[in-house]
Every structure is written in C-alpha cells, then in structure tokens.
Amino acid sequence: MTATVDAPRGDTTPAPRHPLAPRSPKGPKRRRAKGALTPWMMLAPGIVLFTVFMAAPIFYTLALSFQKEQVKGLGLGGDSRTREFAGLENYVSTFSDPEFLASVGRVLVYGLILVPTMLGLALLFALLLDARRTGAKGFSRVSIFLPYAVPAVISSLLWGFLYLPAVSPFYWIFEQLGWDDVPSLLSPGLVIFAIANIGLWGGVGFNMIVMYTSLKAVPSDIYEAARIDGASEVQIAWRIKVPIIMPALIMTALFSMIATLQVFAEPMTLRPLTNSLSTSWSPLMFVYRDAFTRDDIYSAAATSIIIALATFAISFLFLRVVQRRAFGQED
Amino acid sequence: MSVTTETRAALVPELAGSASRRAPKDARVPIAVGSTGVLLLGAIYCLLPVAWVLIASTKDASELFSTFTFAPSTHLWDNIVDLTAYRDGLYWRWMLNTALYAGIGAVISTYISALSGFALAKYVFPGKATVFRILLMGVLVPGVILAIPQYLLLAQVGLTNTYWSVLLPQLISPYGIYLARIYAAAAVPTEIVESARTEGARELYIFHRIALPMMGPGLVTIFLFQFVAVWNNFMLPYIMLGDDRLFPITVGLSGLLNQGASLPAMYTLVITGALLSIVPLIALFLMLQRYWRVDLAAGAVKA
Numbered sequence: 030m031t032a033t034v035d036a037p038r039g040d041t042t043p044a045p046r047h048p049l050a051p052r053s054p055k056g057p058k059r060r061r062a063k064g065a066l067t068p069w070m071m072l073a074p075g076i077v078l079f080t081v082f083m084a085a086p087i088f089y090t091l092a093l094s095f096q097k098e099q100v101k102g103l104g105l106g107g108d109s110r111t112r113e114f115a116g117l118e119n120y121v122s123t124f125s126d127p128e129f130l131a132s133v134g135r136v137l138v139y140g141l142i143l144v145p146t147m148l149g150l151a152l153l154f155a156l157l158l159d160a161r162r163t164g165a166k167g168f169s170r171v172s173i174f175l176p177y178a179v180p181a182v183i184s185s186l187l188w189g190f191l192y193l194p195a196v197s198p199f200y201w202i203f204e205q206l207g208w209d210d211v212p213s214l215l216s217p218g219l220v221i222f223a224i225a226n227i228g229l230w231g232g233v234g235f236n237m238i239v240m241y242t243s244l245k246a247v248p249s250d251i252y253e254a255a256r257i258d259g260a261s262e263v264q265i266a267w268r269i270k271v272p273i274i275m276p277a278l279i280m281t282a283l284f285s286m287i288a289t290l291q292v293f294a295e296p297m298t299l300r301p302l303t304n305s306l307s308t309s310w311s312p313l314m315f316v317y318r319d320a321f322t323r324d325d326i327y328s329a330a331a332t333s334i335i336i337a338l339a340t341f342a343i344s345f346l347f348l349r350v351v352q353r354r355a356f357g358q359e360d
Numbered sequence: 361m362s363v364t365t366e367t368r369a370a371l372v373p374e375l376a377g378s379a380s381r382r383a384p385k386d387a388r389v390p391i392a393v394g395s396t397g398v399l400l401l402g403a404i405y406c407l408l409p410v411a412w413v414l415i416a417s418t419k420d421a422s423e424l425f426s427t428f429t430f431a432p433s434t435h436l437w438d439n440i441v442d443l444t445a446y447r448d449g450l451y452w453r454w455m456l457n458t459a460l461y462a463g464i465g466a467v468i469s470t471y472i473s474a475l476s477g478f479a480l481a482k483y484v485f486p487g488k489a490t491v492f493r494i495l496l497m498g499v500l501v502p503g504v505i506l507a508i509p510q511y512l513l514l515a516q517v518g519l520t521n522t523y524w525s526v527l528l529p530q531l532i533s534p535y536g537i538y539l540a541r542i543y544a545a546a547a548v549p550t551e552i553v554e555s556a557r558t559e560g561a562r563e564l565y566i567f568h569r570i571a572l573p574m575m576g577p578g579l580v581t582i583f584l585f586q587f588v589a590v591w592n593n594f595m596l597p598y599i600m601l602g603d604d605r606l607f608p609i610t611v612g613l614s615g616l617l618n619q620g621a622s623l624p625a626m627y628t629l630v631i632t633g634a635l636l637s638i639v640p641l642i643a644l645f646l647m648l649q650r651y652w653r654v655d656l657a658a659g660a661v662k663a
Contacts, residue, residue, distance in 0.1 A: 086509035172403035
C-alpha cells in the first residue's frame with residue numbers, strides 16, 4: 030500500500046540546474062557529482078505529492094474559473110454541452126451575488142466576535158499559567174487544551190445538544206428561575222454566537238499553549254529585576270510579558286483569521302438542529318452548494334479562487350514575520 | 361511501516377529526560393485565589409461539554425429529553441450495544457477508517473516531511489531556495505479550498521469514493537516539511553552527518569539511523585499536527601466519499617445526526633458515538649502532551 034509513497038518513479042524529479050553552476054562556498058568540500066542527486070531523491074516524494082495534490086488542483090481550479098458550460102441546441106445528447114472561455118464572467122457573477130456577499134459579511138462578523146474573544150482569553154489564561162501565585166496549573170492547562178483534541182464536527186454536535194432547550198442545562202436553570210422566554214441560541218439572530226462559541230471552545234486552548242510556550246522561553250531573571258524595582262505582577266504581565274510575546278500574538282491572530290474565513294464543519298453539523306442556517310451561511314458552504322447541489326463547478330472554482338486570494342492577502346504578513354525569525358540557526 | 365518503530369525509539373529518551381527537567385515547585389509563594397479561580401472557570405467551561413456527553417450517553421432515548429441534563433442514568437452499556445448493532449457494526453468500521461486516515465496517514469506524512477525537511481536543512485544544492493519557497497507557499501493554501509478541485513481531478517482517474525481519495529491528498533503537509541526543516545537544522549549537527557559520511561555511510565542510512573532519532577521529539581509534534589489536521593478535516597471525506605462504509609467518524613456521525621431530525625432515537629446513538637470517538641483522542645493527547653510546545657512565531661518546536 031505504500032507503493033505510491035515509496036516509488037515516485039523519478040520522472041518528475043527536476044534535474045539539478047547544472048554541475049557548472051556556481052556552488053555555494055559553504056557547501057561541504059568533498060561532495061561528488063553523484064551526491065548532488067541525493068537531496069532531490071529525498072525531496073522527490075514530497076515534490077510529487079505537492080505537484081499532484083496541491084499545485085495541479087490550484088491550476089485546474091484557475092482554468093475552470095475562466096470557463097463556462099455552453100448548451101447547444103436543446104441540450105440533449107452527449108455532445109451538446111461544451112466548455113467555453115468565459116473571461117471574468119464567473120468572477121463578476123460571484124461578486125454580484127447577494128448571497129455570496131451576505132456569507133462574507135456573516136464570516137466577518139463571526140471573525141470579529143470570535144478572534145478577539147478567543148485570543149483575549151487565551152492570553153489571559155497563558156499569563157495566569159505563567160504567574161507565580163496561580164494554583165492548579167497542571168489541571169487547568171490540560172483541561173483548557175483538551176477541546177483541541179475534539180474535531181469540529183464532534184464539538185458542534187456536543188454544543189448543538191447543549192443549545193437545544195429540551196436538553197440544555199442552561200434552559201433548565203432559566204426555567205427554575207422562572208424565565209420562560211429566553212430565546213434559543215439556535216434562533217436566527219443568535220446562531221452566529223452559537224457557532225462562535227464552538228470555535229472559541231475548540232481554539233482557546235491551542236492558542237493558550239502557543240502563547241504559554243513563548244512565555245516559557247523568556248529568561249526569568251528579567252522578571253526578577255522588575256520585581257526588585259517594585260513592579261507588581263500585573264505590571265510585569267502588561268509591560269514586559271505581553272510585548273515580549275507580541276510575535277506569538279500576531280501569529281495566532283493571523284492563523285485564527287485564516288481559520289474563520291474557512292468555517293464550514295460547524296454550521297454544516299448544526300444545520301439538522303436548526304432552521305436558522307442557510308445552505309450558503311459561510312463562503313465555503315456557498316462554494317460547496319455551487320459545486321455539488323447546483324453542479325456549477327465553474328462558478329464554484331471562481332469563488333474558491335477569490336477565497337484563496339483573500340487568504341493569501343492575509344497570510345502575506347505571516348510570511349514576512351516568520352521568514353525573518355525562523356532560519357537564523359541554519360548554515 | 362518502519363517509521364513507527366523509529367519514532368517510538370526516539371520517544372524513549374525524551375520521556376526519560378522530561379521528568380527531571382520539570383522545575384521544582386516553589387512552595388513558599390502563597391496561592392492567589394483570584395487568578396486560580398479564573399483559570400479554573402476556564403477549565404470548567406472546557407470540560408462542560410465533555411462531562412455532558414459522558415452523562416448523556418448513559419441515558420436512554422426518553423430520558424435524554426426528560427430528565428435533568430446532569431443526572432446520570434444506567435443505560436451506557438445498552439447504548440453501546442445498540443450502537444454496535446447499528447447496521448452490523450458500521451460505527452466500529454468508521455473508527456477503523458479514522459485510525460487509517462489519521463493514524464497511518466499522519467505516520468506516512470511525517471516520514472515524508474522528515475525526509476524533505478532533512479534534505480532542505482542539511483544539503484546545499486542549486487534550486488534549494490526555490491523549492492523551499494514554493495513549498496512554503498503551500499503552507500498558506502488552505503486545504504479546504506483544495507478539496508473540490510482534488511475531487512474533480514480524482515474523479516477523472518476514477519479514484520473518488522475510495523480510501524485513496526481521502527488518504528493520498530493528506531500525505532503532503534507543507535507545514536510539516538517546514539517544521540521538519542527547522543527541526544533538522546537545530547537538532548542534527550552537521551559535523552555528525554559529515555563524519556558518518558567520511559566513514560562511508562550511505563545518505564539514506566545517515567537519515568534513518570542518525571538524523572531521524574535526533575529529530576524524534578520534533579517528529580512527534582509534526583505527527584500530532586498532521587493527525588489533528590486529518591481528523592479535523594471534514595470537508596475532504598465529506599466530498600470524496602459516497603459509500604458510508606468508507607466514512608471516518610466525523611462524516612458518519614454527522615450523517616447520523618441528520619437522520620436524527622426525523623428519528624429522535626438516533627440521538628442516543630450519536631451521543632454515545634461522540635463519546636466513544638473522543639475517548640481514544642483524549643487519551644492520546646494526555647499521553648503526548650509534552651510534545652505540544654509550539655512557538656508559531658519562531659516557527660519552532662521546542663523540545
């Protein structure tokens with residue numbers, strides 16, 4: 030079963046540029062000519078898989094997004110449908126589709142609710158874990174991180190039941206208190222908070238761990254010096270710890286924003302439990318519906334490209350921060 | 361699967377080492393009630409749905425909607441029997457499928473990442489910077505956006521609705537390669553590679569016997585990342601698979617929930633299924649906790 034993995038058949042392995050090409054002076058001196066192939070052999074499985082499952086689909090989507098299906102005559106018979114060049118038609122129709130724009134709007138609101146709440150709580154928890162006088166650290170750290178092990182479908186399912194008034198403990202409490210008309214979190218106006226809560230539950234622990242890890246990397250004598258100068262723990266947290274882990278905060282913010290753009294599993298799972306979620310609630314649901322319910326892969330391709338470009342625009346920042354920091358230790 | 365043994369071998373020194381590395385508890389500092397309380401509230405929030413599913417799965421279909429949410433009942437075993445009986449044990453087949461997609465898939469993916477990362481970190485060759493830059497762009501391409509074109513391409517070679525259609529696209533992990541490069545650069549000293557080479561060791565021997573064990577802890581992290589990514593990826597199997605005997609747990613349970621809308625007895629099956637599916641995951645997480653030391657900003661995995 031590993032045949033596809035182990036034997037990349039060597040066909041697509043790009044040849045080293047040329048033996049006469051100037052070689053980096055840092056390279057090991059005794060490398061022979063045949064040794065130059067070794068790194069390419071090691072990279073071959075990765076490159077083949079990357080080409081087949083990432084590069085090819087991207088170019089294929091790009092090609093589809095500029096095409097449309099033309100029906101000739103009555104549209105009967107196998108040859109009556111042909112592909113035609115459509116220019117930017119699909120892009121124009123996506124951008125002028127009110128349903129798409131509404132889904133983008135919802136995702137932006139969803140992100141505005143989720144990202145600041147999630148990162149704020151993650152930072153708070155990370156700082157508390159790092160504070161000297163906090164107790165029950167091990168238990169809390171593990172408990173808060175635990176939801177990361179639960180996939181979005183399962184967590185949506187669990188919360189979905191907890192939102193159902195017939196099952197939910199919250200509604201039981203409301204009933205005991207005599208509040209009869211508490212609106213369901215699954216009602217149209219509130220369902221966005223219901224989904225944001227699922228995202229928060231699944232993501233806060235991971236982001237906390239990322240921040241906590243970078244806090245742990247700071248030598249503690251910095252804090253000792255501040256304490257001797259009379260700084261309080263809160264001052265140390267705000268004035269020293271937060272600025273020091275700023276790169277981690279930026280990264281977690283970028284990753285979280287990218288993830289919110291792609292929300293799909295949560296609303297898809299909640300749909301059987303509520304009538305408040307349309308089939309085009311999020312941009313990816315919109316793409317899914319175009320491709321599989323409406324059989325319009327051309328339009329779905331154009332929308333995918335738009336989402337990918339938006340993601341790239343956001344991620345561009347990520348690369349700039351990361352590349353400068355990551356490869357200092359290499360020769 | 362020689363990889364599994366390699367990884368396990370690499371795990372042992374890490375397990376031994378980490379216990380002694382843990383800082384001694386400072387008993388003189390008094391515990392602050394406020395900060396401990398806030399943190400515990402967070403913990404309770406995170407444990408709440410887990411506690412709920414644990415209790416809900418002990419109820420039968422009528423109790424689910426009638427008794428108090430957190431009042432346990434005695435029907436857990438009956439529910440498990442019912443779930444097992446559902447379409448001749450289809451649920452357990454979903455479990456095995458998930459283990460295949462996420463477990464085996466992540467092991468192979470980690471091996472490929474390690475191989476590529478080692479090549480990028482420890483060899484100097486023309487085109488290296490270009491290859492790395494192209495792979496790095498892949499980190500930014502969201503997998504879900506690839507799912508539909510991957511479906512269309514695999515449909516042309518007749519591979520949709522097979523195990524391959526879910527397994528193969530998730531073997532490539534640009535983020536894994538990126539982490540493996542950082543890890544190989546930091547954990548495998550160039551002098552050791554050089555001296556092994558002087559003694560006549562073959563390049564692949566050097567990789568398998570010297571580099572892989574040194575990269576061990578980092579590879580466990582890459583494995584966990586990939587495992588979670590596959591296990592979490594709902595869209596790809598949802599699109600690729602039509603035959604429910606090939607479903608992973610997530611797609612299977614979401615289908616059961618859909619049936620529940622018209623057949624409420626399904627809800628107990630869904631809830632019991634959800635519980636049983638997260639138990640092994642939580643166990644794995646608790647066991648491998650120490651490998652989650654991720655500093656995204658430095659792009660680094662701390663060991």
